[in-house]
Amino acid sequence: MTAGMAIAGHIDPVPVPRAFPASEDRRVDLVGLSRDSIRTALEEAGLDDRQAKLRSKQIWHQIYHRGAVDFVAMSDIAKPHRLWLAERFTIGRPEVIEHLVSTDGTRKWLLRTPDGNDFEMVFIPDADRGTLCVSSQVGCTLNCRFCHTGTMRLVRNLTAGEIVGQVMLARDTLGEWPSQPEGRMLSNIVMMGMGEPLYNFDNVRDALKIVMDGDGLGLSRRRITLSTSGVVPMMERAGKEIGVNLAVSLHAVTKEVRDEIVPLNRKYGIEELLAACAAYPGANNARRITFEYVMLRDKNDSDEDARELVRLIRKYDLPAKVNLIPFNPWPGAPYECSSAERVNRFSTIIFEAGISAPIRRPRGRDIMAACGQLKSASEKKSRAEMDRLAEEKLAALA
Ligand code: SAH
Ligand code: SF4
Numbered sequence: 001m002t003a004g005m006a007i008a009g010h011i012d013p014v015p016v017p018r019a020f021p022a023s024e025d026r027r028v029d030l031v032g033l034s035r036d037s038i039r040t041a042l043e044e045a046g047l048d049d050r051q052a053k054l055r056s057k058q059i060w061h062q063i064y065h066r067g068a069v070d071f072v073a074m075s076d077i078a079k080p081h082r083l084w085l086a087e088r089f090t091i092g093r094p095e096v097i098e099h100l101v102s103t104d105g106t107r108k109w110l111l112r113t114p115d116g117n118d119f120e121m122v123f124i125p126d127a128d129r130g131t132l133c134v135s136s137q138v139g140c141t142l143n144c145r146f147c148h149t150g151t152m153r154l155v156r157n158l159t160a161g162e163i164v165g166q167v168m169l170a171r172d173t174l175g176e177w178p179s180q181p182e183g184r185m186l187s188n189i190v191m192m193g194m195g196e197p198l199y200n201f202d203n204v205r206d207a208l209k210i211v212m213d214g215d216g217l218g219l220s221r222r223r224i225t226l227s228t229s230g231v232v233p234m235m236e237r238a239g240k241e242i243g244v245n246l247a248v249s250l251h252a253v254t255k256e257v258r259d260e261i262v263p264l265n266r267k268y269g270i271e272e273l274l275a276a277c278a279a280y281p282g283a284n285n286a287r288r289i290t291f292e293y294v295m296l297r298d299k300n301d302s303d304e305d306a307r308e309l310v311r312l313i314r315k316y317d318l319p320a321k322v323n324l325i326p327f328n329p330w331p332g333a334p335y336e337c338s339s340a341e342r343v344n345r346f347s348t349i350i351f352e353a354g355i356s357a358p359i360r361r362p363r364g365r366d367i368m369a370a371c372g373q374l375k376s377a378s379e380k381k382s383r384a385e386m387d388r389l390a391e392e393k394l395a396a397l398a
Contacts, residue, residue, distance in 0.1 A: 029092040031168065032161025032207065035060050045088050055081075063091055064216035067168065067177030093172070094119075094165050106364030107173075110376060111166070113138070117156055118376035119194050121166045122369045123174075123186070130174075130185040134166045136204050137195025138376070142229055144249070145261045146294055148330040148375040149194045157200040163207035166193075167217055179218040189219060191226040192247070194374050198231035198238060205242050212244075221245075227292065232268040232276045239281030246280055247290040247323070248273065252300045253308040261299070274316045288319045294327050294372070295338040295346065306349035313355060322350050322357040328370040 028041055039056035047055060058076055062068040071077070071085040094111035097118065101107050107123040122133040139152035167189065171177055174185050189211065191197040197204045208224060211217045226238060227247040238246070250273075252258035258265040265273075283289050293309070295301050313320045324347055327337035338346070343359055350357035362370045 025090065027088055027090045029090045029161055030059065030063060031092050031165050032159055032163070032203075032210070034206065034209070041089070055085075059085075061215055064168075064210060064213065065179050065218075067171055067179075069093065069172075092161065092165060093169050094121075094162060096169070099173075100367040100369070102364040102367045102369060104363055104366075106367065106369050108364060108367050108369035109169070111169070113156075113158070113162055117154065119158065119162075120369075120374045120376055121170070121193055122364060122374070123170055124363050125185065129187040131188040131190055132167060132170050132186055133190050133193045134163060135193030135195055135374070136163060136191055136197040136200045140195045141199060142196055142262075142264050144229060144251075144263070146251075146296060146327060146333065146335050147372045148333070149372065151332075152194075152375055155195075157203060158195070160203040160206035160210075163203060164210045164217075167211055171217075179216070181218060187219075188223045189225070190247075191224075191244075192371065194376070196229055196231065197226050198228045198234040201234055201237065205238075208242050208244060222287070225290065227290075229262055229264050230268050230273045231264070232272055235276045235280060239283075243282055245287060245290070246277070246283065247292055248277060249294075250291045250309075251294050253305050253312060257300050261296070270312070274312060274318065277318055277320075278316045283319050285319045288321045291320055291322045292325055293322055294325045295343050296327050297336040297338045297342070299335060301338040301342050301346055303345065303349060306346045310350055310353040310355060314353075320355060322355060324357055324359045325371055326359065326362055328362055328365060328373050330368070330373050330375070 030038055030041065033041065035056060038059055039052045042052040042055055043049070055077070058074065062074045068074055069091050071082045071089070071091075074082055077085070094113065096109055097112050098110040099107065105125045109121045110118055111121060112118050117138040119135045119138045121135060124131045124133065135158060137155060137157055139155035140147070140149045141155050143150040167186070170186055176184050176186055191204060204226070211219050211224065212221050221244045224244040225247050226242065226244050227249060228235065228238070229249045235246070249262065251262055253270065255265070255269060258270055277283070277289050280289060291313070293300070309322065324343055326343060327335055329337065347357045347359055360371075364370050365373070368374070
């Protein structure tokens, strides 16, 4: 029963056992479904066309605008019908295993999927905004050498519902229902949690469409940023079909160093990546591409590296800004963070060339919530063990 599903990966595609997507609860979870899919689900459950159309509209509004978590509260739907719905459908949220709050106000949630995979989500409050850092996969198939998530063995794509469910859960916690256009704490979203979003393209796209829907979560695409380590063949589609801001994890300016720290570079090199950035639909001076650059001592942080970065950005005539990320340590990491003076000097060289290069202030380090520190306990179980658990659970259901 372990029908493997391959997730694209650089060196070895990781086969993902999908033995038990169905839980004991046979009801269908509506979160993550498009309007049309909700309508189809209602039709399949027995509603006629007209009813299904009307109900799906109401349900959509209740779920995504009002944040309803059960049908009982849907006062615009007749009572017998609410019961009928509750017997067939659910409105899920990821299960919260742990919720930590940092001394700087950053929050980290350890979440669990119905089939027992753990992943993380982080909320970073600031004076004028709040950014939710959302995961796209449990683990990551790419093994960037400086990233804790990359050391996880267990990988599975999160579903669209599990992705949009993170945003909804954050709204629950912050008390921000119903959706309002202005003044919310959760104002921005970055696809910078666990995983490579462009290796889970369809689910990320479907989830973000719901997040951006005017009668859904209502966040503007200008407030959403998708970060990729450089999956070149998917970048154009990301621009066309999702259309959010793009961040690219560049981290190095020579083939030698990038091959080492971002192994995907062996497949899609720097020049190819920058050409794809130049062609990214919708990038212009008002909507710049962010280049993320993690500062690793004696690895990628010399003056020469900074000047080469400027040269490359100019060569491709990119509307770019650079985000310098001090390396966040994790147990056993093979690198150290550059000194503060080095990071400042690097930033100055880029600024002096007329390109914005702020230094990102690390947040939530005390709860291991900072960039690249996310790694859930999921990996503690081996693949064989996960398969065995899956079989057991199936057997119990049979
Ligand atoms: N997989 C995507 C998005 C998630 S990672 C990507 O790689 O772009 C979000 C950002 O954190 C990336 O720029 C990543 O390179 C960076 N990062 C990873 N590990 C880090 C660490 N230990 N310290 C600082 N930044 C790190
Ligand atoms: Fe994956 Fe991004 Fe970490 Fe690289 S930096 S291993 S792509 S999550």
